Amino acid sequence: MVQIIKDKDELKTFLKAAGCKLVVVEFSAKWCGPCKRIYPLIRAMSLQYGNVMFANVDVDDSKELAQEYHINSVPTFQMFKQTQKVTLFSRLKRATCCYGNGFVSEPIFEFCGADAQKLEAKIQELM
Amino acid sequence: MHQAALLGGMIRDAPHYGWDVAQPVQHDWKKMAEAVQNHVKSLNWGHRVQLQDRKVKYFNIKASFVNEHTISGVTKGGKETLLSAEHIVIATGGRPKYPTHIEGALEYGITSDDIFWLKDSPGKTLVVGASYVALECAGFLTGLGLDTTVMMRSIPLRGFDQQMSSLVTEYMASQGTHFLKHCIPSRVQKLPDGQLQVTWEDLTSGIENVGTFDTVLWAIGRIPETRSLNLENAGINTNPNSQKILVDAQEATSVPHIYAIGDVAEGRPELTPTAIMAGKLLAQRLCGQSSDVMDYSNVPTTIFTPLEYGCVGLSEEEAIAHYGEEHVEVYHAYYKPLEFTVAERDASQCYIKMVCLRKPPQLVLGLHLLGPNAGEVTQGFALGIKFGASYKQVMQTVGIHPTCAEEVVKLRISKRSGLDPTVTGC
Numbered sequence: 001m002v003q004i005i006k007d008k009d010e011l012k013t014f015l016k017a018a019g020c021k022l023v024v025v026e027f028s029a030k031w032c033g034p035c036k037r038i039y040p041l042i043r044a045m046s047l048q049y050g051n052v053m054f055a056n057v058d059v060d061d062s063k064e065l066a067q068e069y070h071i072n073s074v075p076t077f078q079m080f081k082q083t084q085k086v087t088l089f090s091r092l093k094r095a096t097c098c099y100g101n102g103f104v105s106e107p108i109f110e111f112c113g114a115d116a117q118k119l120e121a122k123i124q125e126l127m
Numbered sequence: 128m129h130q131a132a133l134l135g136g137m138i139r140d141a142p143h144y145g146w147d148v149a150q151p152v153q154h155d156w157k158k159m160a161e162a163v164q165n166h167v168k169s170l171n172w173g174h175r176v177q178l179q180d181r182k183v184k185y186f187n188i189k190a191s192f193v194n195e196h197t198i199s200g201v202t203k204g205g206k207e208t209l210l211s212a213e214h215i216v217i218a219t220g221g222r223p224k225y226p227t228h229i230e231g232a233l234e235y236g237i238t239s240d241d242i243f244w245l246k247d248s249p250g251k252t253l254v255v256g257a258s259y260v261a262l263e264c265a266g267f268l269t270g271l272g273l274d275t276t277v278m279m280r281s282i283p284l285r286g287f288d289q290q291m292s293s294l295v296t297e298y299m300a301s302q303g304t305h306f307l308k309h310c311i312p313s314r315v316q317k318l319p320d321g322q323l324q325v326t327w328e329d330l331t332s333g334i335e336n337v338g339t340f341d342t343v344l345w346a347i348g349r350i351p352e353t354r355s356l357n358l359e360n361a362g363i364n365t366n367p368n369s370q371k372i373l374v375d376a377q378e379a380t381s382v383p384h385i386y387a388i389g390d391v392a393e394g395r396p397e398l399t400p401t402a403i404m405a406g407k408l409l410a411q412r413l414c415g416q417s418s419d420v421m422d423y424s425n426v427p428t429t430i431f432t433p434l435e436y437g438c439v440g441l442s443e444e445e446a447i448a449h450y451g452e453e454h455v456e457v458y459h460a461y462y463k464p465l466e467f468t469v470a471e472r473d474a475s476q477c478y479i480k481m482v483c484l485r486k487p488p489q490l491v492l493g494l495h496l497l498g499p500n501a502g503e504v505t506q507g508f509a510l511g512i513k514f515g516a517s518y519k520q521v522m523q524t525v526g527i528h529p530t531c532a533e534e535v536v537k538l539r540i541s542k543r544s545g546l547d548p549t550v551t552g553c
Contacts, residue, residue, distance in 0.1 A: 029168070029169070029172065030165075031164070031165035031166075031168035031169050031172075032165070032169065033165065059172065060168075060172070063175075071176075072176045072180065074172075
């Protein structure tokens, strides 16, 4: 399922709860055609990839959050993970235990555009 | 919506070119309206993003003057903020006017602000007014297949070249728009079935008439929203008739550090691009980057009626009033756009005229063009006219074939000659 996130606090809570899992946050808008088209594909992915957390932020309903993450086009996908950079070391860390203090509020990856294939490929790479 | 209507026409033309398109084709207002509304919302968002990118602080509040240096802003929730600045620019624009003296006008009528946000089709519509807003709206409503009537008190498109304005309404009439000329509405009532009953006076006969419509659209003019600004608190002067703010060539109001641009300012063309350019130049002046002021002459514009009317410079009447008929030469031509030929469309109103000085090299004072894509065509010629193109220079420009625009550089017949201005041949 795709969690709707309204503000910074909700995002913080969501990222914390994700632990070491990959988090995919989609910034979308009700007036955006491509966002509407990709939505069912995102929902399907959220059901398919059980160890990936999916969330959605509406840029009009959550203006401050969209501004904070410098969203200037929709849809924009930002991915978060506890480790800052996905390196060999962090992969080892992940394999052994859920390491790390707190959570990361900076995305490790971002891309814009309703390209479901590109999104899925990146999820598989980072998860 | 003008584009949606034009597409309807093209679908009707298509079989002539061999396309197997079943006629008649239905139009889904809901689907079009949603697409238009989504686009507008995306534009609004884009503007906010641009403001953020340029580190412009955006306050979503209703402002009014406390004194010449202080603005009071109130949020939707009622919270008040006080702001002060070295320079203040007022660009609050205008809003459609409601004829509040007409019974039922406010309760039952809508304006152009509303037409683009209607979720359901407006149905059989009465458009009251003869402005470009009235004609553009009536034009696309007719094009979408709706029963549309325009009620005008006197002349169409006041302020525009009247010969061109008549051709615009003639074309609309040929396409099915009904015109009630020299009529003024007296009241609007709601009927039990939800329809609107409009009563009007026919000024020619003095007779009162009644009609039934689903929608009444008021397009009788626009007024600036200056009353709620409390301009008196800052000592800003306005024109008591138009309620617009009085400004000088620097866009300054009666208070030196307060400026006004766009539709809210007195004496300016009510056009978005001019307001934008005036704003840019003002910003450059305030930052000391330049001393250029806005040139409001030779501003091109286009009316997006079913047959578009593009113009730049003076109308024929203005030129004659200013220079005298003996000093003005008008070249003109009726032409047939290529796209009208195979589709067997009536091109009777496709017409171009160029108003020039009679004295060589014959400076071009104004260009008027009625035809498809008039906006695209006029934009290019506006460059030449703004920088003093002469009829001689226009004639030295080679035309692009086959286009409608090439007819401008081939204008040879003058009104004075009395010769038939119909373009013949390839």
